[in-house]
Amino acid sequence: MSYNAAHLRRRNVRRVVEHLLYHQRASRAELSSKLRTAKPTISQIVSDLMDMQVVRELDINSDAVRTPGRPSTPVELDSELGRLILIQIGVNNTRIALSPARLDVDADWQAEFPTPDSTAKLVDHIFSELLKLDDEHAWGMVVSIPGVVDDEAGDVFFCPNLRWLNEEHLPTELRTKRDLPVLLIQEIRALALGEHLATGLDNFLHVDVDTGVGGAAIVKSKLYEAPGPLTIELGHNIVAGNDRPCGCGNTGCLETLIGKPGLLQSYADATNTNQPTWKQLTDSLQSSDTTPDWLHCTLVQASQIIGGAMNILGVNDIVITGLLNDWPKHILDDFASCIQNNCMAGQFGKITTTYAPRRRLLGMAAVGVDRVLIPHLTSNTD
Numbered sequence: 017m018s019y020n021a022a023h024l025r026r027r028n029v030r031r032v033v034e035h036l037l038y039h040q041r042a043s044r045a046e047l048s049s050k051l052r053t054a055k056p057t058i059s060q061i062v063s064d065l066m067d068m069q070v071v072r073e074l075d076i077n078s079d080a081v082r083t084p085g086r087p088s089t090p091v092e093l094d095s096e097l098g099r100l101i102l103i104q105i106g107v108n109n110t111r112i113a114l115s116p117a118r119l120d121v122d123a124d125w126q127a128e129f130p131t132p133d134s135t136a137k138l139v140d141h142i143f144s145e146l147l148k149l150d151d152e153h154a155w156g157m158v159v160s161i162p163g164v165v166d167d168e169a170g171d172v173f174f175c176p177n178l179r180w181l182n183e184e185h186l187p188t189e190l191r192t193k194r195d196l197p198v199l200l201i202q203e204i205r206a207l208a209l210g211e212h213l214a215t216g217l218d219n220f221l222h223v224d225v226d227t228g229v230g231g232a233a234i235v236k237s238k239l240y241e242a243p244g245p246l247t248i249e250l251g252h253n254i255v256a257g258n259d260r261p262c263g264c265g266n267t268g269c270l271e272t273l274i275g276k277p278g279l280l281q282s283y284a285d286a287t288n289t290n291q292p293t294w295k296q297l298t299d300s301l302q303s304s305d306t307t308p309d310w311l312h313c314t315l316v317q318a319s320q321i322i323g324g325a326m327n328i329l330g331v332n333d334i335v336i337t338g339l340l341n342d343w344p345k346h347i348l349d350d351f352a353s354c355i356q357n358n359c360m361a362g363q364f365g366k367i368t369t370t371y372a373p374r375r376r377l378l379g380m381a382a383v384g385v386d387r388v389l390i391p392h393l394t395s396n397t398d
């Protein structure tokens with residue numbers, strides 16, 4: 017195949033798989049019309065993808081399909097064979113799941129163990145868990161990291177809570193045990209992609225609050241990309257007057273106020289409570305219908321930084337996941353109105369703040385389809 021023909025074919029394979037990823041199912045005729053590509057071309061690509069067991073025809077006896085004839089028979093991404101090994105390295109636990117090309121929205125993790133304290137132990141643990149899973153059809157691994165990651169180079173750039181992760185090159189260590197492509201992704205970026213895939217929301221800032229504060233954005237249906245690994249950095253913006261030291265080495269970062277340890281510290285200081293738990297803090301918020309002053313101040317400071325990011329991105333929607341979802345509605349509404357007040361677009365229209373569950377697995381699978389599965393398909397179908 018000539019270079020141009022191979023290039024066109026790779027592009028068409030990518031468009032067919034992406035269309036099925038985001039629209040669930042389509043007939044060959046619909047694919048041809050939506051992708052503005054000739055029917056014979058689409059039919060050949062679908063046929064090749066079926067041979068590779070990545071696409072399958074829906075059962076033509078099902079209620080959804082009544083028109084006979086192949087061109088109108090819907091096809092969808094395969095949901096049986098485990099093509100991607102998804103690994104979430106969390107600060108406390110590491111979790112593993114096998115994902116087919118089409119992952120169910122409600123899919124769950126298949127293995128979990130406490131995150132060890134070295135790369136060698138982590139890799140050993142991962143492979144002993146994989147022995148129990150049917151991973152022989154896997155074409156690659158996607159690893160989510162709670163820190164700053166250079167996903168092109170596979171380097172963990174900054175991971176303050178698991179500092180040992182940047183000592184060895186994790187993809188190399190994983191590939192030593194099994195020769196598969198390994199893709200690292202910053203966990204907040206996977207969350208944003210999962211939200212995009214689950215809801216179809218195509219322009220939004222995603223903020224996740226846990227020990228730290230993560231940010232990512234979907235702009236025009238694509239994950240927002242920066243030239244380097246630092247992108248949509250919210251937690252390490254400095255709040256004037258805040259003298260708390262931060263894990264990044266700086267002083268006064270937003271994360272030291274609205275990350276979990278910072279919130280607990282502020283609550284302890286305001287109420288004279290010795291080492292309060294997260295439940296104590298949440299219960300105390302439930303017991304009143306107004307936001308305590310110390311927390312309102314933090315919500316305003318967070319909104320100023322979040323509003324600035326939204327002004328720059330030009331998005332009117334924000335999705336918040338993580339710990340804050342434990343809080344009562346009046347506090348969440350207060351935070352939403354602070355964001356509205358601190359965003360330029362909020363002066364002209366409505367800013368929509370959505371508190372959502374984390375759709376981590378779905379996002380990791382979407383990254384895997386885009387960066388592992390499609391490259392595998394296009395390198396084998398020339």
Ligand SMILES: [Zn+2]
Pocket residue numbers: 251252262263264265266269271
């Ligand atoms: Zn910092």
